[in-house]
Amino acid sequence: RWGPNHAADPVVTRWQRDSNGDKVVNTDTGLPILEFVCIERGDGGGWAIPGGMVDPGEKVAVTLKREFMEEAMDSTQASKEENAQNSKLVDSFFSAGGTEVYKGYVDDPRNTDNAWMETVVMNFHDESGNKVGNLKLKAGDDAKNLKWMAIGKSLTLYASHKSFVEKVAKLQKAHW
Numbered sequence: 001r002w003g004p005n006h007a008a009d010p011v012v013t014r015w016q017r018d019s020n021g022d023k024v025v026n027t028d029t030g031l032p033i034l035e036f037v038c039i040e041r042g043d044g045g046g047w048a049i050p051g052g053m054v055d056p057g058e059k060v061a062v063t064l065k066r067e068f069m070e071e072a073m074d075s076t077q078a079s080k081e082e083n084a085q086n087s088k089l090v091d092s093f094f095s096a097g098g099t100e101v102y103k104g105y106v107d108d109p110r111n112t113d114n115a116w117m118e119t120v121v122m123n124f125h126d127e128s129g130n131k132v133g134n135l136k137l138k139a140g141d142d143a144k145n146l147k148w149m150a151i152g153k154s155l156t157l158y159a160s161h162k163s164f165v166e167k168v169a170k171l172q173k174a175h176w
Contacts, residue, residue: 007106007119008063009051009161010098011168012037012072014129016150026152026175033150034174036165037137039071040145041158045109048158049165050143051119060120065094074140086136093131098122101167108159121164125172152176 016024016033023032039050050071054063065087069075073086099122106117126132139146149155151169153176155162169176 002114004116004118006054006060007051007117008054008060008067009049009119009121009164010064010068010094011049011101011121011123011164012068012093012126012132013123013151013168013172014126014132014148015174017129029175031173031175033152034169034172035148035150036168037068037072037132038147038149038157039139039143042142042144045158046156047149049121049161050146051121061094064098064120064122065090068094070141071139071143072137072146073135074138076141078140082136089131089134093126093135094124096124096131098124099171101171102164106160117159121167123168123171 013034013036016035018024025032037050038047041048050068052067054060069086069090075083075086078086100120101123102121104118106119108117111117137146151165151174155165157165166176
C-alpha cells in the first residue's frame with residue numbers, strides 16, 4: 001500500500017525472578033532485569049516483538065490483542081474453546097492498561113520511497129508476574145519460536161524493535 005502502513009506492537013513484560021520469587025538484579029547496574037515476550041520471525045528476520053498490521057477500520061487496541069494472540073498464543077490454530085479462554089485472559093491483562101512508549105515512523109527493511117511503516121508500541125507490564133504467568137504462550141501464525149527474553153544492551157532484534165525495548169526498560173526503571 002502506498003504511503004504509511006500502520007502497525008501495532010505490544011511489549012509484554014515481567015520481572016526476571018529467582019527461585020525464591022525475588023527480582024533478579026543486574027550486578028553492574030544494580031537495576032532489576034526485565035523480560036519480554038519475544039518471537040522469532042518465520043521469514044528469517046530474527047527475534048522481534050509480536051505485532052503486526054492494523055487492518056482497515058480496526059482500532060489499534062484490537063490489533064495489539066489480535067496480533068499478540070496470533071503470534072504468541074497460536075490463536076489461528078487453537079480451538080474455539082481455547083481461544084475463548086485465552087481471549088478472556090488477554091482481555092483482562094490488556095484492559096488493565098498499557099503505556100504508549102512510541103508512535104511514528106519505523107526504520108523497517110520493507111520501507112520504500114513510496115510506502116513505509118508507522119507503528120504504535122505499547123508496554124503491558126505484569127508487576128507480579130502472576131497475570132502473564134497464566135497465559136498459555138505458544139508461537140503461532142508467522143512466528144516460528146517464542147520465549148521470554150531478558151532485556152539488555154546486547155539484544156539483537158528486528159528493525160527498530162531494540163529501540164522500543166530500550167524505551168520500555170527506561171520506563172520500568174530496569175537494567176539496560
